[in-house]
Amino acid sequence: DAKTTQPPSMDCAEGRAANLPCNHSTISGNEYVYWYRQIHSQGPQYIIHGLKNNETNEMASLIITEDRKSSTLILPHATLRDTAVYYCIVRPYNFGNEKLTFGTGTRLTIIP
């Protein structure tokens, strides 16, 4: 079972920052937070992951609260191509436990 809770859907205006929340109140100390997205039935695409510090890459920023019970994925300047289902996943850092457990995700729609 997924250990995360996400809103089922969100809208965001094109060019604005999209902030996608995720609750993971039962996260363990050895678990990372991963974000993937799936654009219209394509294979999921990795976005970013983090443990406890905020992370940024060319696609997005990840803000993790100090107690690690929730996080926010930020797409700084959303474009129409960012319309997708976004999955927040917690995953142990444990060699041999490699599977990703997907929940229902957030369907993000970018509005022109």
Next chain:
Amino acid sequence: NAGVMQNPRHLVRRRGQEARLRCSPMKGHSHVYWYRQLPEEGLKFMVYLQKENIIDESGMPKERFSAEFPKEGPSILRIQQVVRGDSAAYFCASSPPVAGGAGRGSYNEQFFGPGTRLTVL
């Protein structure tokens, strides 16, 4: 560097036939994962393989489904005697060998293929 390749992209089978889905991981990747996505649902893990070994098959149905990742060639997901409920998108992902320690960036990242859409008539 080519991404994860899956073929066929679309597969139609009649009930009772066999379906074979192929996955070629990215170059240098020795870990392969299969996931299934039923219509309007999220992805569900099926099986995790390394070359010639099944590491975790906790998501595989107990009957009719099997997977292999031989020393040479692609990984194969095989479904025998397909039923209508097997209609789904099947995604393969690959990842590189585990690094020597905690890392950043692509460490443990799974790269997904475009999927095979199986339709059972």
